[in-house]
Amino acid sequence: MRYEAPSTIDQAVEILSQADGITRVLAGGTDVIVQMRSGMVEPDLVVDIKRIDAMHEITPEDGGFRVGAAVSGAQLGEHDGVKALWPGVVEATELIGSTQVQGRATMVGNLCNASPAADSVPALVTAGAIVSIVGPGGARREIPAYEVTTGPGKTSLEKGEIVESILLPARPARSGDAYLRFIPRTEMDIAVVGAGVALTLHPDGTCAEAKVALGAVAEVVLLVEPAASAIVGTRLEDEALDALAAAASAACRPIDDKRGTIEFRTKVAGVLARRAAVIAHDRARG
């Protein structure tokens, strides 16, 4: 295995695009190194992007924030601006692993690891986050966070491409977001179900717009349109929330595995979507 730690993103892209064999980008390393040690993957090349200064930055942009690919969960959690803007995204990212893991793990790594249970992804999806990708020759493109993961462990990134940053956009007035997950313990588990909700209210208090995303209930994070429509136009009365929960459960296509059953995930997806919607609603109302 070769280890490279370039100081610019152009160098990183260059090294990656010229490499043969199995390559991995190392940001926090909390997934990659575990996979290496367990023998799941034996990379020929690891490119550490933490020596690229810009990757560590959180910068304001058009009322939102651009978060560099090497920004750790702990660093994000300490940023009052991002926390105030998209608390659900920050909370979701902070749920990844322990304090120790937070010291290393990154939101971008969580996204690119492409686990269906990734905590930050439903929150990024509902926040409408935009992912900036750099490819060979410095070519840049931007895609919604929703389009990065294509299946378990699979992304839409091409050979030589690196995610440089994620733009968390400006948040409309009277809006709020929230993310909740279910785990058997209080910490240290992978989500059995995750639910992110972002919503915006009309001045009269009715819901103008909503997004509901679910994790760990399908091969990728699901954006559940019927669950969102169930609360649009309502004041999130019990009836509307019941409809949202039912729509969330109906959208699930989970598997039975060591972490949960189909029955359990389906039911709890509705429960969590409902609870997350209530928190997002409270936040939107200020």
Place this chain on the structure above:
Amino acid sequence: MSQIHVSTTINGDPAEFLCEPDETLLDVLRDRLGLTGSKEGCGSGDCGACSVTVDDRLVCSCLMLGAEADGRDIGTIEGLAEGEHLHPLQRKFLDHAALQCGVCTPGFLVAAKALLDHNPDPSETEVRYWLAGNLCRCTGYDKIVRAVLDTAAEMKGA
């Protein structure tokens, strides 16, 4: 596979080593530098026994490559006491019998120090969540949490 030359700082002292590209910082500390205070309990970041600080950030040394340590400032359990003076956390762990077998203790101490550096007056809940990545199988955590809270109280009073 050629080895990588790394210059770093460990517990305030300059250190240099050669390591394989896929070798973890934990393996380097234990097998190359003789700093066996950091323990491997899982090798997957789930137990915290290998906790160290890197540029004052708490991390699992099993989840970091040795090569990544270049130019960083590493803190391990071996650097917690100052000479013959134990850190207040170390004393309180002894006073409260906050260890039974003691294998998780270095990780807990490094993590608890990072907590108090970051939050000198934590609540019980904050202590419990901060330390959730450090597994202890012997104590049921009760005496560990008490020792950390008591240290915070003492350091605040000092």
Place this chain on the structure above:
Amino acid sequence: MVQVGLWGSLKAAVGGVDTVEVEAANIRQLLNRLSEAHPGLAPVIEKGVAVSIDGEIHQDNWFAEIPPGSEVYVLPHMEGG
């Protein structure tokens, strides 16, 4: 004579009863005589058993005394965690 209680699954080896009598002043004598009188018990005793004398459990302790009139049970060999 010592009345010796046996755990249930040893009954078969001693003719279906759960108590037998042997002459013994200590555990070594007890185990030897049990094996002689009831050959079916010999392999079990050979593998290792514990002996309770008046509620105190002895293991590998041949010369523990069996006072007259004491309550004696042969129990499975003990191990702990």
Place this chain on the structure above:
Amino acid sequence: MLDKAKDAVIDREFKLVGSRPVRPDGVDKVTGRARFGADISAPGMLVGKVLRSPHAHARIHSIDIHAALQVPGVKAVVTRDDFAENAKHKDVLCNVMARDKALYEGHAVAAVAATSAAAARKALKLIKIDYDILPHVTDVDEAMRDDAPLLHDDMITSGVDPAPEKPSNVARRFEFGHGDVDDGFAKADVVIEREFKTEAAHQAYIEPHACLASLTEDGHGELFCCTQGHYAVRDICASLCGLEVSKLRVTASEIGGGFGGKTTVFLEPLALVLSRKTGRPVKMVMSRDEVFRASGPTASTSSSIKIGATRDGRITAGQGEFRYQGGAFTGSPVQFGAMCAFACYALDNVKTVGYDVVTNRPKQAAYRAPGAPMAAFAVESVIEELAVKLGIDPIEFRLKNAAQEGDKSSYGPTFPRIGLIETLEAAKAHEHYSAPLGPNQGRGVASGYWFNFGGATSVSLNIHPDGTVALVVGTPDIGGSRASMTLMAAEELGIPYDKVNCIVADTASLGLNETSHGSRVTFASGLATIEAARNAKTEMCARAAMIWEISEEAVTWEDGHAKPAGANAGDFEPMSLADIAKIAEKTGGPISGHFEKNPAGAGASFATHIVDVEVDPETGRVEVKRFTAVQDAGKAIHPSYVEGQFQGGAVQGVGWALNEEYVYGPDGKMQNAGFLDYRVPVCSDLPMIDTVIVEVPNPGHPYGVRGVGETGIVPPMAAVANALSAAAGVRMTELPMSPPKVLRAIDDTRPSIAAE
């Protein structure tokens, strides 16, 4: 000597025993200096690694090591062919290295020694094994079926009359009890029958198994390893490797947890044989994955319980059938489950039957009160249900039926002085028991029992010229026992705690000591420590007598000094231990105390736990809100470490109750071999664990000690189940009570919601 102690034990006032000094090994353990199993290296050391079966059950036709030996840096490969047959330790050998069959996923099939871990790993991949995959079974009930895949062609169930003609997976049958249960059930007003299942839990000590072996071609060996019993390791390794016991010196490293799981050998014989073959020291360390797949978890079980009681709360009969699988070899702790199941109760009619079953899982190892927790989960759940049905307070119901001194135990012997009633009374009186509960919260209670035992023990105590004392014990210190030993030695000698230094000797330096298990250390090594100190005191009195030119009988020991026994003995200035020690060379040579014994009278320990849980009715998540552990310690030598045992046992029990389990796929492979998905409780899962130390002195120990290490894991599972039942109205009969199971049970009680 013990009779004297029996009289003294109740009223004795202690100066040091019962205080909470800092443990002698403490500074090493908070500074990272303590040397655990993987912390030692040797010059020229090689790295050893094990190749393990990927199949749950497979015949091994051939093993080709040729390519592996060609890897640069690889020095040796060992397989089954490197170990001679061993009748005495047949199963241990077969578990250490598979013979004709791999009996479980993770079963060792070959081992490599190389100059680097990378070379060793590469070599493992090049070992070619021709397997014939066989059908497998991992569930205990399935393994007992007639058509189950058979693990051992020659396994005829023992304890059955007449002996079965056909082999099966049932190794042994046990039966205990007295009276007539049918008669008892006929007298009952209420009878409850339930079926229970428990999954295997792992001891999950944080330190993986590790050892460093050096064995020369002439049979001299040194072994450094993390173990609860280095003498047992020595004896088994000497037997498996064909060595003389006296030439193999085993040193116990500091041990990073064991709980029963480090009472056997896994890597040690492999490292020794690799070392002999290469002529170099070999170090082997398990990965966490290997610990889960290839060391010894506890048994998984199924059981059937039937208990009857009269309307006024008297139990008329108790019956239980227990089926425990202990992995691929004979030896599940079902007999102890069957013996402990009803031990808390004085019953006229009781019958328990146990089946020891083999399956394609790793060979179980002891785990804290082996076998008792699963049986207690079943029995104590039904006890609580009966109490609720009869409208009697659960602690009152237990008190009405509780075993006490003079009662015939459910497994035979009559109980001597025991403290169950005292724990129940203390629990009832505890503020926790009557504290208010919030919404979705419930409270549960359960009691538990473990025998405790003594075992071979040897202690030496050396009086040094400067008046300090070296206390040499042979039981590895698994949770602070050096502090307790030091307290007892200092107490007995009448000198300050810090004048005694306790060390754990290697196998060559002290006589045989049975393993640190069975809650025996503070009892047995403690007893031997006290007696060794008494021997040293006798000798010191004799030296003073010589100086004073009076008879030995005229000298007594008091407060750390030899003194004339009375006015008639003469008027001499008392001599301190230091005074006598300083001139020992001139008065007859060095002074030591020794004591060797296999003590009985360990003194059983009972516990009663109270737990409050809160259940999320929409997700089935159970949170422990409050926990109080009450247990009889006889006499708490170092109360902090006694509390620590209660707390640790309670929390391991909570883990087993709620989330810990071995998850097997249809392929017979473990799916959660890591701390991510084998979910031991984390710090934020728990409240503080309150403790109450009950002290009903054990007449079998000079200071009244009862072992406390194991009983604490017996009650929690039933206590949590009972609390959950009170909180959510569902009776859980399967462990773990994980959220999917709890949610389904809740939904089943509310058809309208379940139908949505």
